[in-house]
Amino acid sequence: xxxxxxxxxxxxxxxxxxxxxxxxxxxxxxxxxxxxxxxxxxxxxxxxxxxxxxxxxxxxxxxxxxxxxxxxxxxxxxxxxxxxxxxxxxxxxxxxxxxxxxxxxxxxxxxxxxxxxxxxxxxxxxxxxxxxxxxxxxxxxxxxxxxxxxxxxxxxxxxxxxxxxxxxxxxxxxxxxxxxxxxxxxxxxxxxxxxxxxxxxxxxxxxxxxxxxxxxxxxxxxxxxxxxxxxxxxxxxxxxx
Amino acid sequence: xxxxxxxxxxxxxxxxxxxxxxxxxxxxxxxxxxxxxxxxxxxxxxxxxxxxxxxxxxxxxxxxxxxxxxxxxxxxxxxxxxxxxxxxxxxxxxxxxxxxxxxxxxxxxxxxxxxxxxxxxxxxxxxxxxxxxxxxxxxxxxxxxxxxxxxxxxxxxxxxxxxxxxxxxxxxxxxxxxxxxxxxxxxxxxxxxx
Ligand SMILES: [Fe+3]
Numbered sequence: 001x002x003x004x005x006x007x008x009x010x011x012x013x014x015x016x017x018x019x020x021x022x023x024x025x026x027x028x029x030x031x032x033x034x035x036x037x038x039x040x041x042x043x044x045x046x047x048x049x050x051x052x053x054x055x056x057x058x059x060x061x062x063x064x065x066x067x068x069x070x071x072x073x074x075x076x077x078x079x080x081x082x083x084x085x086x087x088x089x090x091x092x093x094x095x096x097x098x099x100x101x102x103x104x105x106x107x108x109x110x111x112x113x114x115x116x117x118x119x120x121x122x123x124x125x126x127x128x129x130x131x132x133x134x135x136x137x138x139x140x141x142x143x144x145x146x147x148x149x150x151x152x153x154x155x156x157x158x159x160x161x162x163x164x165x166x167x168x169x170x171x172x173x174x175x176x177x178x179x180x181x182x183x184x185x186x187x188x189x190x191x192x193x194x195x196x197x198x199x200x201x202x203x204x205x206x207x208x209x210x211x212x213x214x215x216x217x218x219x220x221x222x223x224x225x226x227x228x229x230x231x232x233x234x235x236x237x238x239x240x241x
Numbered sequence: 242x243x244x245x246x247x248x249x250x251x252x253x254x255x256x257x258x259x260x261x262x263x264x265x266x267x268x269x270x271x272x273x274x275x276x277x278x279x280x281x282x283x284x285x286x287x288x289x290x291x292x293x294x295x296x297x298x299x300x301x302x303x304x305x306x307x308x309x310x311x312x313x314x315x316x317x318x319x320x321x322x323x324x325x326x327x328x329x330x331x332x333x334x335x336x337x338x339x340x341x342x343x344x345x346x347x348x349x350x351x352x353x354x355x356x357x358x359x360x361x362x363x364x365x366x367x368x369x370x371x372x373x374x375x376x377x378x379x380x381x382x383x384x385x386x387x388x389x390x391x392x393x394x395x396x397x398x399x400x401x402x403x404x405x406x407x408x409x410x411x412x413x414x415x416x417x418x419x420x421x422x423x424x425x426x427x428x429x430x431x432x433x434x435x
Binding site: 226 | 245246247248249250251252253254255256257258259260261262285288290292293294300302303310311312313314315317318326327328339340350351353358361365367369370371372373374375376377378393396397403424425426429430432433434435
């Protein structure tokens with residue numbers, strides 16, 4: 001019988017990620033584990049995952065300025081967000097679905113739980129989209145630049161403008177949900193969620209203005225790459241054993 | 242060897258993920274062509290004060306009833322309905338906190354020592370107030386023998402092993418299992434690092 005292929009991934013770089021418990025973001029205190037995680041060697045259950053198949057059954061929906069389907073474009077600053085999904089070795093991750101959600105230009109989410117912030121909804125903007133990476137791992141969205149919005153974590157708390165990104169990647173162990181921020185946001189030093197990521201890795205969540213991506217008389221361009229866990233190289237595998 | 246790129250940090254799914262993740266019907270995995278036992282798994286996620294988390298997102302990944310994953314790396318010559326995704330998303334109900342997964346019981350997949358793991362479903366838990374996902378596994382209370390031999394369950398201290406085992410409700414049809422997830426405290430769920 002054909003043996004399954006068990007890929008060898010490097011360990012998760014916990015030091016690049018936020019801690020589970022980060023008291024400045026108050027809700028993490030009660031929603032974080034207190035025991036250490038139990039380390040196991042990844043089996044087929046962890047080195048496979050829904051990414052490849054899920055990508056096949058999903059429709060593409062990459063233009064958020066039009067996908068409300070009303071026939072009228074969304075209001076706000078039209079932007080292009082593009083980049084690559086890569087593994088740690090710099091290889092593009094092909095054919096993986098990126099799912100995104102965001103506030104509108106005024107900072108308002110089209111979600112029933114948003115009832116406090118008196119900013120207008122835009123009937124022509126849903127704030128959700130998805131697209132699939134190309135053979136080289138490249139993706140591209142057209143959307144509206146989201147506005148900052150208030151939240152209840154502390155007095156006068158505002159989230160810097162951001163777009164939520166969800167990526168499945170090739171395996172269960174590559175699962176990532178992150179937020180993309182915009183270069184130069186004055187709210188960065190005040191935001192506990194952004195600052196929960198360690199200082200050395202925070203700026204990996206920032207999209208950079210890229211004039212090469214900007215299209216004349218159409219939209220400003222931003223570049224944002226996403227890096228997932230990758231397989232060990234042969235040399236590293238020797239090292240590990 | 243060129244230096245590694247750094248991983249993009251994780252951030253919370255926040256309160257509004259259901260605009261995109263976990264909508265209607267995503268919590269059902271239909272019975273595949275090769276058949277299988279229909280099961281329901283239901284439960285709640287509890288915080289440190291044992292208050293239910295009203296906005297948890299659970300993602301499930303499992304093998305099909307004969308123990309094959311629908312993934313390009315699993316090339317074993319076992320039946321596989323290509324429409325069987327093995328993937329589902331369930332949200333806790335905002336009022337009651339209860340999530341519900343309708344699926345088929347997974348078969349056994351190989352471990353790393355040439356034997357088979359007990360039937361299990363991998364789970365990813367995220368929520369507002371969680372900066373990183375946590376990973377755990379659902380095993381089944383009516384698979385005692387397989388559970389006893391499972392290499393990963395054996396690594397779990399005995400006192401905590403039960404947190405990974407879903408309890409079959411006697412007499413339920415289709416078979417319904419209860420699986421709660423708890424943060425902190427004596428009975429905290431075992432979360433896995435791999
Ligand atoms: Fe947000």
